[in-house]
Amino acid sequence: MHNINIRTLDLNLLVVFITLWETQSVTRASERLALSQSAVSHALRRLRERLGDELFVLGRSGLVPTSRATVLIGPVREALEKIDQALQGDESFSPATAQRTFRIAAGDFVEFLILPKLLQHISLAAPGVVIEMVPLPEPATLPLMLESGAIDVMLNTPTALGAGVCCESLSTVQLQTLIWQREGLTAPRFPLDLYLERPHVVISMHERGGNIIDRTLAAQSLSRRIGAVVQNFMAMPIIAAQTGYICNLPSPIARTFAGVFNLSCHAPPFEFPEPELIACWHTRFDADEGLQWLRVQLKDCAVG
Template structure:
């Protein structure tokens, strides 16, 4: 059924007059009369009969008005986006795909921050899928956001630079290095524990050293950031970790924190989401919480 007919039906009920209904709907009287005929054909009932005081609804009309009014109010409310999101009352789960950098650096603060405002919301973290699959999962709503060093460059995806990640250098505290900047000679002599990279371009550290004709020694290759300071604490190896992790790792593993001997370029951290959820107030609120936690971390 044409939903416009239901709007005419409701206006006829309220005004009990074809003339007044046409005025309020900004339609001609013949148009309203034609709509009434279509309604009668669709329902198999007169719906309204003429009387001295105007149109009088039939019993069938009386049975229809409640459900019709409720249905139209829901439709109009949805179109006006009247839905409100109250974090403290919400019961919902949000899914993020991110690597261990995000998991160690931001997720503890994000969970704590959200717990204070919205105790009924659960944050679920999973690994970053391959690019094509990441797009599909964002589009379907299976993922609310992907936070990664690479944007999800697909139609309908928003990519936002969330932060710039810089590196600090950690080594045994018992080395008693007093200067903030790590000495270059020791940096090149001592083996490093590094994280395995998914591509073959090499890390920003190795690229920067190579530009200066320098090369560091690799003593171990691990799969995540957490393993790096653990290996460094046992072996005396050097490790370079994102600055947001450095203080925590240094405290946990008796390491000292230093600026690298050479200034390395920062690396962008992107947040990606699908634009089809931009009108969802809960989704928008969740992304804002991520932005806030990253900005103050």
């Protein structure tokens, strides 16, 4: 057991420790901390010497914490959070003068639905605020990223995120069905027989609109044909235009790209439940006036 004098311990080493825990990589930790890789490696070496433990060892997916690091992470994070909260004090957030970057994790369809309106407003009301969109992380890591502040807000359809994460409904997303204009469909609602006959291009087969559609069809003892599974919404109308496949998109995206790609836009053959769009953040930041302001802007843009 090493005796540690906290008065001589550089607290920056603990910041590096937490960042290495979250990123599992010296390279990614250096990017997040705006330090060189050698500086991060040096900090880790100093921390190992002070604590008498390797703390992290190389594994198949990156740096893996030792049992000692696993015991330390909770108390160290809690202690630094309390220091951070004490130092921040009661400084208020003023949009007109704020110089701040907010990191929002979201899929491409959320960027299309909300980001243009959000930036239009922020450019006037909060010119010093920067919005940084980042990809949705894996569900298992998302709560920790919200808790650490690596992500300020997550925008997505509902998913289980565990204790400490707050969620607020922003809006629902109406779906529209697209197909070649050359099919000559004139009815507002898409014909069911063609909907079941023609292959569909879909966005993932997990917790997005596809499942809502398939569950509704299954309740009627029906199923659709899947012709392609893609990674983002913007690929769907392009594929539909080139193949004759059917695609189902949120209404604003559908209306925008129907004309661009010579597709006709229709209500689905059934009244599918409309996917809900939610904003999630960690309770640690409930009192953060900047994030309170951001969530108001996001809701206004989602329902506007």
